[in-house]
Amino acid sequence: xxxxxxxxxxxxxxxxxxxxxxxxxxxxxxxxxxxxxxxxxxxxxxxxxxxxxxxxxxxxxxxxxxxxxxxxxxxxxxxxxxxxxxxxxxxxxxxxxxxxxxxxxxxxxxxxxxxxxxxxxxxxxxxxxxxxxxxxxxxxxxxxxxxxxxxxxxxxxxxxxxxxxxxxxxxxxxxxxxxxxxxxxxxxxxxxxxxxxxxxxxxxxxxxxxxxxxxxxxxxxxxxxxxxxxxxxxxxxxxxxxxxxxxxxxxxxxxxxxxxxxxxxxxxxxxxxxxxxxxxxxxxxxxxxxxxxxxxxxxxxxxxxxxxxxxxxxxxxxxxxxxxxxxxxxxxxxxxxxxxxxxxxxxxxxxxxxxxxxxxxxxxxxxxxxxxxxxxxxxxxxxxxxxxxxxxxxxxxxxxxxxxxxxxxxxxxxxxxxxxxxxxxxxxxxxxxxxxxxxxxxxxxxxxxxxxxxxx
Amino acid sequence: xxxxxxxxxxxxxxxxxxxxxxxxxxxxxxxxxxxxxxxxxxxxxxxxxxxxxxxxxxxxxxxxxxxxxxxxxxxxxxxxxxxxxxxxxxxxxxxxxxxxxxxxxxxxxxxxxxxxxxxxxxxxxxxxxxxxxxxxxxxxxxxxxxxxxxxxxxxxxxxxxxxxxxxxxxxxxxxxxxxxxxxxxxxxxxxxxxxxxxxxxxxxxxxxxxxxxxxxxxxxxxxxxxxxxxxxxxxxxxxxxxxxxxxxxxxxxxxxxxxxxxxxxxxxxxxxxxxxxxxxxxxxxxxxxxxxxxxxxxxxxxxxxxxxxxxxxxxxxxxxxxxxxxxxxxxxxxxxxxxxxxxxxxxxxxxxxxxxxxxxxxxxxxxxxxxxxxxxxxxxxxxxxxxxxxxxxxxxxxxxxxxxxxxxxxxxxxxxxxxxxxxxxxxxxxxxxxxxxxxxxxxxxxxxxxxxxxxxxxxxxxxxxxxxxxxxxxxxxxx
Numbered sequence: 001x002x003x004x005x006x007x008x009x010x011x012x013x014x015x016x017x018x019x020x021x022x023x024x025x026x027x028x029x030x031x032x033x034x035x036x037x038x039x040x041x042x043x044x045x046x047x048x049x050x051x052x053x054x055x056x057x058x059x060x061x062x063x064x065x066x067x068x069x070x071x072x073x074x075x076x077x078x079x080x081x082x083x084x085x086x087x088x089x090x091x092x093x094x095x096x097x098x099x100x101x102x103x104x105x106x107x108x109x110x111x112x113x114x115x116x117x118x119x120x121x122x123x124x125x126x127x128x129x130x131x132x133x134x135x136x137x138x139x140x141x142x143x144x145x146x147x148x149x150x151x152x153x154x155x156x157x158x159x160x161x162x163x164x165x166x167x168x169x170x171x172x173x174x175x176x177x178x179x180x181x182x183x184x185x186x187x188x189x190x191x192x193x194x195x196x197x198x199x200x201x202x203x204x205x206x207x208x209x210x211x212x213x214x215x216x217x218x219x220x221x222x223x224x225x226x227x228x229x230x231x232x233x234x235x236x237x238x239x240x241x242x243x244x245x246x247x248x249x250x251x252x253x254x255x256x257x258x259x260x261x262x263x264x265x266x267x268x269x270x271x272x273x274x275x276x277x278x279x280x281x282x283x284x285x286x287x288x289x290x291x292x293x294x295x296x297x298x299x300x301x302x303x304x305x306x307x308x309x310x311x312x313x314x315x316x317x318x319x320x321x322x323x324x325x326x327x328x329x330x331x332x333x334x335x336x337x338x339x340x341x342x343x344x345x346x347x348x349x350x351x352x353x354x355x356x357x358x359x360x361x362x363x364x365x366x367x368x369x370x371x372x373x374x375x376x377x378x379x380x381x382x383x384x385x386x387x388x389x390x391x392x393x394x395x396x397x398x399x400x401x402x403x404x405x406x407x408x409x410x411x412x413x414x415x416x417x418x419x420x421x422x423x424x425x426x427x428x429x430x431x432x433x434x435x436x437x438x439x440x441x442x443x444x445x446x447x448x449x450x451x452x453x454x455x456x
Numbered sequence: 457x458x459x460x461x462x463x464x465x466x467x468x469x470x471x472x473x474x475x476x477x478x479x480x481x482x483x484x485x486x487x488x489x490x491x492x493x494x495x496x497x498x499x500x501x502x503x504x505x506x507x508x509x510x511x512x513x514x515x516x517x518x519x520x521x522x523x524x525x526x527x528x529x530x531x532x533x534x535x536x537x538x539x540x541x542x543x544x545x546x547x548x549x550x551x552x553x554x555x556x557x558x559x560x561x562x563x564x565x566x567x568x569x570x571x572x573x574x575x576x577x578x579x580x581x582x583x584x585x586x587x588x589x590x591x592x593x594x595x596x597x598x599x600x601x602x603x604x605x606x607x608x609x610x611x612x613x614x615x616x617x618x619x620x621x622x623x624x625x626x627x628x629x630x631x632x633x634x635x636x637x638x639x640x641x642x643x644x645x646x647x648x649x650x651x652x653x654x655x656x657x658x659x660x661x662x663x664x665x666x667x668x669x670x671x672x673x674x675x676x677x678x679x680x681x682x683x684x685x686x687x688x689x690x691x692x693x694x695x696x697x698x699x700x701x702x703x704x705x706x707x708x709x710x711x712x713x714x715x716x717x718x719x720x721x722x723x724x725x726x727x728x729x730x731x732x733x734x735x736x737x738x739x740x741x742x743x744x745x746x747x748x749x750x751x752x753x754x755x756x757x758x759x760x761x762x763x764x765x766x767x768x769x770x771x772x773x774x775x776x777x778x779x780x781x782x783x784x785x786x787x788x789x790x791x792x793x794x795x796x797x798x799x800x801x802x803x804x805x806x807x808x809x810x811x812x813x814x815x816x817x818x819x820x821x822x823x824x825x826x827x828x829x830x831x832x833x834x835x836x837x838x839x840x841x842x843x844x845x846x847x848x849x850x851x852x853x854x855x856x857x858x859x860x861x862x863x864x865x866x867x868x869x870x871x872x873x874x875x876x877x878x879x880x881x882x883x884x885x886x887x888x889x890x891x892x893x894x895x896x897x898x899x900x901x902x903x904x905x906x907x908x909x910x911x912x913x914x915x916x917x918x919x920x921x922x923x924x925x926x927x928x929x930x931x932x933x934x935x
Binding site: 001002003004023024025026027028029030031032033034038039042043044045047049050051053054057066067068069072085086087088089090356 | 485488490492493495496497499500501503504512514540541542558560561563580582584588603605606607730731792793794795796797798799802803804853854
């Protein structure tokens with residue numbers, strides 16, 4: 001696609017990168033079809049192609065971001081379905097990431113919007129603060145029914161309260177740094193990204209990962225000084241904060257590499273994994289560039305690692321269980337991991353079913369379900385509508401955001417790794433319905449369990 | 457940049473009143489007038505041509521479309537219909553004084569009737585969306601433009617779109633049974649029905665391919681077909697474009713109608729392989745994708761005969777797909793071909809002409825010569841079985857000279873198509889891209905007859921004007 005940057009503009013490295021990305025787009029429009037916001041809203045301005053155009057115009061004119069630009073870029077989920085679909089290989093992720101930074105720097109948001117974004121950035125990445133906030137939310141939930149009105153502010157407030165767990169789980173193992181020794185001979189040594197929100201909302205996920213990996217002979221390290229991956233602030237356009245998080249992690253894991261070595265850096269939150277794998281780009285202009293690239297090259301999702309280590313179950317399933325596998329966008333689009341989780345779940349003895357339109361986001365998308373409750377709610381309803389006909393006993397997914405988003409609809413949501421750990425000697429996931437309840441329900445008789453998803 | 461008619465000053469002067477009128481018809485979210493929000497609508501799949509629209513409306517019902525058209529008609533406002541905006545001929549290029557009517561919110565499947573083999577869908581349903589909705593029950597909608605993932609059935613009606621599988625099943629016109637058409641006066645007319653033929657004149661034949669110039673289709677009754685028992689694709693690689701072209705002619709000439717017979721040359725093979733990882737032969741100058749369908753015995757028999765014919769053309773390799781996954785990858789590369797060219801060139805013009813298959817070797821050879829003459833690379837990816845050419849001329853839109861050359865090269869190719877007894881449109885429509893070449897295909901008398909049909913439906917020439925007919929004599933005659 002034609003661009004019209006001046007030589008002077010192109011001298012700025014960020015603009016030069018944006019120009020290259022824009023030039024690779026041929027404006028064919030394929031991306032519109034698989035974009036969740038376009039499917040729901042039906043407006044070119046809410047499609048990837050439309051946003052690329054809005055960004056092009058903003059960057060070419062060099063003007064501050066306007067309200068319409070901010071409005072429509074905010075409505076992008078960054079699910080990256082467009083990148084899976086794009087035949088031209090347009091690097092939409094880095095384009096919208098940069099555009100979000102520009103919006104944050106040049107656009108003055110309404111006060112309540114600024115305050116909410118600042119609040120999210122100040123709380124979510126810090127486990128202790130989040131725990132305290134959630135205690136408050138449990139109290140506020142009693143008052144939640146009193147929040148009336150259809151203003152965006154009221155909708156967002158209700159969305160936030162709805163996402164808070166009913167009961168606050170206890171602390172998991174990962175809230176302290178430490179080394180979890182392997183059983184038997186050590187096969188590998190990996191760092192686990194303890195991250196932020198997940199260990200507060202559902203510490204059982206990390207616990208399962210650690211149990212499973214150590215049982216398989218892997219030493220697991222939760223490195224001192226590592227914390228949030230930076231994704232939450234990154235997607236809010238808060239560039240400096242995101243870089244700080246990334247830098248801290250790079251430093252922490254580099255220390256581990258230099259001392260006892262690391263074979264991989266593993267995440268069991270796919271939203272974080274996508275950003276971790278991009279550290280090389282994120283820190284490209286910093287003194288840490290080289291180390292960041294090395295960290296990025298070591299980053300793996302837990303499903304990739306388990307396949308590499310040849311995960312095998314240690315017991316047969318006690319009864320037939322059908323799982324609806326929900327592909328998190330950060331896994332299927334961000335990291336292009338589509339088969340590994342399904343292969344592992346089948347290997348563990350589960351029947352795996354996939355919903356129609358598996359490429360569409362469930363609406364979670366980091367803080368999106370709080371900031372854009374309307375579109376997020378429509379996507380959630382749509383996703384549940386496609387999952388329910390499968391009559392699964394539970395939904396399995398590899399990302400805490402999706403698990404929270406799809407929860408509360410009468411179907412258990414369980415992280416893939418907890419199910420895999422169970423079949424390899426770990427405890428039965430508490431979220432799973434009781435045996436009697438599972439025995440009483442049959443999956444859809446015409447269920448196609450091995451159906452390949454569409455070519456999109 | 458393309459010449460467009462001067463905007464009507466009286467419409468521009470009544471801007472606020474027109475906006476207000478549109479807002480009285482549609483919910484606030486359905487009327488876009490803010491320049492920043494209009495910007496992404498300034499172009500479609502032919503992105504080297506751009507024009508900011510006057511307004512964009514996004515109706516959700518047939519009645520809303522009718523009310524908008526009635527209002528525009530009463531106020532002398534031009535209208536540009538738009539589906540997914542994937543047109544490669546600039547069919548949805550706006551005008552500075554025109555209201556773009558975007559159909560993407562009308563995206564519901566209204567009925568699927570398997571007994572009588574039809575489905576009723578709204579105009580904003582994607583082409584692939586129809587098949588997706590009925591495939592679980594063993595049915596499909598046959599025409600499959602390469603943009604089928606995104607393009608909408610309403611746009612397919614406008615352009616009488618084709619696709620790889622039209623060799624066997626025919627184009628849009630052969631697969632549509634009925635249309636709800638809204639005229640510029642805001643009248644809602646039902647053409648055709650749920651059955652194959654209707655009494656009286658073939659109004660459907662007139663409406664399909666009319667490029668949004670006679671009315672806007674809001675609901676479409678499409679024919680759906682029982683899916684074949686199975687399909688298998690094969691790849692045949694050759695040493696020269698002309699040789700592959702001759703092979704196509706030999707296959708079609710033998711009386712075999714494969715379900716699809718597609719051609720890709722070297723640049724296309726490389727670009728698409730990088731995207732689809734389909735195992736395309738990277739050492740070939742040209743490749744054919746040949747697909748057959750039916751029972752396994754039927755497939756084997758057809759592939760056997762096709763292989764024998766291919767063998768006479770000294771192929772580099774003949775490879776039959778061994779699995780559904782392999783076939784899917786082969787088609788993924790082909791369907792994403794135009795976008796994949798974005799990997800080797802920042803811009804391209806996708807030409808669309810049709811020729812008798814017997815002239816393929818000669819025409820491909822000439823295109824090669826012209827490519828050298830103009831100093832512009834060309835990738836050939838097309839529906840060879842139909843003789844429907846798609847030379848993609850690669851150029852750099854950031855370089856004005858390169859763009860002019862590309863346009864001249866494209867015009868020469870289309871003239872060549874007409875010269876060998878073909879046609880300057882295949883399936884993309886005329887749009888703005890080819891309107892000035894219509895004189896190469898038609899005499900003045902023939903063009904006049906077509907203009908009179910347009911005038912009968914739209915006396916003031918408000919609907920998608922500045923397309924299809926040469927601009928120079930359209931506007932005076934329309935006035």
